[in-house]
Amino acid sequence: MNLEYKMESVKTFYYDRPIIEKGYANQTLFVDISVPDISVKPVDEIMKEVFIGGKGFDLWLLWHAVKSSTKWTDPDNAICISSGPMGGTPLYPGSGKSIVTTISPLTGSVIDSNVGGYFGPYLKFSGFDALEVKGKTEKDIVILIDGIDEKVEILETSGLPNDSYDLSAILTEHFAQGKPRHISVVSTGPGAKNTRMGCLNFTWYDLKRKRARYKQAGRGGIGSVLADKGIKAIVARWDTVKVDTNNPADKNALKTVGRKHSKEIVELDPKQNEMATIGTTHLVTIMNDFDLLPTNNFQYGNHPEAVNVGQEVYRRIFDAGYDGCWTGCTVACSHGVKDFVPLTGPYKGTKVFVDGPEYETIAGCGSNLGIFDPHTIVEMNFYCDAYGLDTISVGTSIAFAMECFEMGLVDETHTRGIHLSFGNRLAALEMVHQMAEGDGFGLIVGQGVRQMKSIFARDYKADPHIMQDIGMEAKGLEFSEYMTKESLAQQGGYGLALKGPQHDEAWLIFLDMVHNFMPTFEQKAEALHWFPMFRTWFGLCGLCKLPWNDIIPEDNKDTPEPAKVMKHVEWYAEYYTAVTGKETTPDGIIRMSEAVYNFQRIFNLKMGFGQRDHDDIPYRAVGPVKPIEYESRHERYDKELVEKHHVDITGMDTEEKSRRLRKFREALYEELKDAVYKRRGWTANGIPTLETVTRLGIDFPDVLELLKAHGVE
Amino acid sequence: MMFRINGKQRSWYEGMTVADLIRDLDDSHHYAVVRINDTHVSRPYFEKTLIPENSEVFLIPLIAGG
Numbered sequence: 001m002n003l004e005y006k007m008e009s010v011k012t013f014y015y016d017r018p019i020i021e022k023g024y025a026n027q028t029l030f031v032d033i034s035v036p037d038i039s040v041k042p043v044d045e046i047m048k049e050v051f052i053g054g055k056g057f058d059l060w061l062l063w064h065a066v067k068s069s070t071k072w073t074d075p076d077n078a079i080c081i082s083s084g085p086m087g088g089t090p091l092y093p094g095s096g097k098s099i100v101t102t103i104s105p106l107t108g109s110v111i112d113s114n115v116g117g118y119f120g121p122y123l124k125f126s127g128f129d130a131l132e133v134k135g136k137t138e139k140d141i142v143i144l145i146d147g148i149d150e151k152v153e154i155l156e157t158s159g160l161p162n163d164s165y166d167l168s169a170i171l172t173e174h175f176a177q178g179k180p181r182h183i184s185v186v187s188t189g190p191g192a193k194n195t196r197m198g199c200l201n202f203t204w205y206d207l208k209r210k211r212a213r214y215k216q217a218g219r220g221g222i223g224s225v226l227a228d229k230g231i232k233a234i235v236a237r238w239d240t241v242k243v244d245t246n247n248p249a250d251k252n253a254l255k256t257v258g259r260k261h262s263k264e265i266v267e268l269d270p271k272q273n274e275m276a277t278i279g280t281t282h283l284v285t286i287m288n289d290f291d292l293l294p295t296n297n298f299q300y301g302n303h304p305e306a307v308n309v310g311q312e313v314y315r316r317i318f319d320a321g322y323d324g325c326w327t328g329c330t331v332a333c334s335h336g337v338k339d340f341v342p343l344t345g346p347y348k349g350t351k352v353f354v355d356g357p358e359y360e361t362i363a364g365c366g367s368n369l370g371i372f373d374p375h376t377i378v379e380m381n382f383y384c385d386a387y388g389l390d391t392i393s394v395g396t397s398i399a400f401a402m403e404c405f406e407m408g409l410v411d412e413t414h415t416r417g418i419h420l421s422f423g424n425r426l427a428a429l430e431m432v433h434q435m436a437e438g439d440g441f442g443l444i445v446g447q448g449v450r451q452m453k454s455i456f457a458r459d460y461k462a463d464p465h466i467m468q469d470i471g472m473e474a475k476g477l478e479f480s481e482y483m484t485k486e487s488l489a490q491q492g493g494y495g496l497a498l499k500g501p502q503h504d505e506a507w508l509i510f511l512d513m514v515h516n517f518m519p520t521f522e523q524k525a526e527a528l529h530w531f532p533m534f535r536t537w538f539g540l541c542g543l544c545k546l547p548w549n550d551i552i553p554e555d556n557k558d559t560p561e562p563a564k565v566m567k568h569v570e571w572y573a574e575y576y577t578a579v580t581g582k583e584t585t586p587d588g589i590i591r592m593s594e595a596v597y598n599f600q601r602i603f604n605l606k607m608g609f610g611q612r613d614h615d616d617i618p619y620r621a622v623g624p625v626k627p628i629e630y631e632s633r634h635e636r637y638d639k640e641l642v643e644k645h646h647v648d649i650t651g652m653d654t655e656e657k658s659r660r661l662r663k664f665r666e667a668l669y670e671e672l673k674d675a676v677y678k679r680r681g682w683t684a685n686g687i688p689t690l691e692t693v694t695r696l697g698i699d700f701p702d703v704l705e706l707l708k709a710h711g712v713e
Numbered sequence: 714m715m716f717r718i719n720g721k722q723r724s725w726y727e728g729m730t731v732a733d734l735i736r737d738l739d740d741s742h743h744y745a746v747v748r749i750n751d752t753h754v755s756r757p758y759f760e761k762t763l764i765p766e767n768s769e770v771f772l773i774p775l776i777a778g779g
Contacts, residue, residue, distance in 0.1 A: 272771065272773055273773065282753055283776075285753055286753055286755050289755030289758065290745075290755060290756075311753065312751060312752060507777070510745070510775075514776070515743060546777075549777035552774040552775045552777075554774070557740075557742040557774055557775075558742075562774075562775065
């Protein structure tokens with residue numbers, strides 16, 4: 001690519017790279033781009049003991065960086081990135097993750113997003129367990145963390161491309177010194193600048209295909225924060241990674257447990273979901289078969305054309321070959337499409353490589369928009385990545401706008417002539433292009449569902465009550481792509497999630513609805529305790545959650561608690577001990593997570609959220625909003641009214657039955673809140689009790705003061 | 714006439730459905746999904762999905778997802 005660009009160093013910080021000790025560099029990197037200033041902060045034992053790493057370190061740094069009044073655009077808002085003590089281990093599957101946190105443009109509170117690619121491990125091996133970036137700058141900058149030459153540099157740039165696709169490729173080549181695998185780039189694109197749902201692209205270099213590949217820290221608009229700060233990219237440079245690089249406490253024990261898990265995945269993945277071949281696309285038809293695939297803004301759970309965007313199609317479209325987003329990962333699920341030619345936008349007619357799509361993108365930018373053309377979904381995927389947009393928020397936001405259009409709440413005078421109906425592929429693509437350009441109706445859609453509800457009510461006089469029911473956001477974050485109407489446990493999994501309705505905290509829908517592992521109310525509450533604790537722990541340690549319960553031991557079904565896949569949990573405890581030298585058990589894993597989890601809940605409280613009312617979800621997540629939704633599942637709903645709630649429905653019309661059902665279901669959700677809060681050690685208002693924070697060792701003076709201000713003492 | 718299930722040979726008969734197979738297995742585990750060659754079949758379709766001769770069938774133990 002021939003492009004005239006300039007990069008000029010404005011600040012260079014040289015340092016002595018510390019030796020990694022048992023998975024830790026024992027220091028973090030602080031960069032204030034306003035000054036500019038670069039410095040190092042120590043990591044003490046208490047920080048490691050209580051916050052472990054990854055999301056825990058991020059939250060601790062962010063907690064001290066921001067005030068309760070800090071807004072996402074304030075210079076004080078920090079972007080924190082950390083992997084974790086096991087992050088960067090090449091022989092244990094899924095050990096290359098990073099977690100990113102910031103104050104979210106969508107929620108106004110703390111957001112966390114996990115992502116693959118090489119950046120987190122390279123950051124740590126360069127000498128830093130976490131990166132904290134504050135400040136804002138008028139001129140575009142690139143931050144370079146060079147662990148090989150032991151320097152951190154801020155460079156002013158001009159002439160670099162705006163989109164992430166070309167930008168990452170150029171920066172990889174620029175800094176590689178002939179070894180592109182040594183580079184990982186974090187960047188975003190023009191969509192991030194013009195919306196609240198910008199994502200970050202993290203690269204890993206694909207030696208076989210000779211190109212930078214991408215994974216996304218998608219949720220919550222972290223890319224919009226990066227763009228608002230004026231940061232074009234953050235680049236890490238590091239050398240070859242071996243098991244010794246992370247300097248584990250017991251290398252032999254690590255090798256033993258790592259090989260066991262790797263071997264099992266190699267043996268069982270081909271017999272199970274073939275994630276090494278088709279990624280998460282297998283979920284499309286399975287969700288559709290069980291009436292769980294969001295269709296037309298979560299109105300319905302299946303569609304006869306879903307098979308057109310399922311794994312049988314993408315199996316043929318994906319470029320075959322190894323697709324691990326971290327060295328040696330045997331799950332290797334990061335598939336992509338080679339030589340794809342977009343039909344619209346700036347890359348129209350050009351061959352590009354597209355990383356994805358995964359299930360969430362297929363459902364969000366496909367079925368939920370009434371789109372069942374696999375190539376349109378690939379194109380949506382490509383442009384969202386290139387523009388730096390989160391495919392989940394983009395999909396759910398456009399779906400809401402489409403339903404509003406079909407209901408007449410907005411019309412073509414608002415959309416500037418675009419017929420924004422379900423299934424209109426070109427209209428959906430046009431929305432994405434407009435988000436990138438910051439123009440037209442796409443500019444409004446790009447503000448997210450919560451903002452759209454306000455704008456449509458204020459400017460277009462749309463009915464706020466119906467929009468509240470059908471606008472699929474909670475805490476300001478758009479729902480990810482599962483239908484929760486018939487699973488109370490998953491309603492809690494979304495509604496009680498700390499950052500908003502994202503499935504990475506508690507994916508209980510199948511365990512609840514299909515496997516029936518939690519038939520009682522208490523069992524649902526119990527699952528809403530332990531499942532998020534396991535998932536949280538992966539984010540503390542630099543690990544991917546997929547190897548835990550996406551490839552299952554053959555004898556798992558005969559264990560007392562098959563939903564927990566305890567054989568793997570025990571392996572993870574061994575893994576943690578082997579790296580850090582600290583003995584732990586499955587119970588110890590829960591305990592580690594609880595401390596960070598409760599701290600994040602309190603962080604929400606600090607930012608003005610984190611109480612019972614903030615755990616509300618729109619009614620469409622709970623039951624049928626419109627008569628047509630009720631009628632699409634009338635047998636289920638009639639049966640529920642009669643058998644569960646003992647209602648005589650004789651002669652009742654659909655609207656009356658819907659009203660009665662709503663009353664029962666909303667009450668059940670409130671009861672679920674009570675049960676979960678109690679199980680988690682929270683007050684009836686959803687605030688961790690004094691006893692809980694003391695037990696978990698997070699009873700810091702400022703935490704106690706905050707609790708006291710909210711009546712907890 | 715045979716097919717393979719989780720890598721092991723098993724007798725096949727004309728008209729055998731996935732539901733028949735699950736019943737014959739005498740396995741108390743509540744399977745929700747099986748894969749026949751490259752195609753996933755979910756429980757709502759077990760009764761009407763035929764298992765072809767010489768096919769490769771995999772019982773999917775748990776769908777974790779997300």
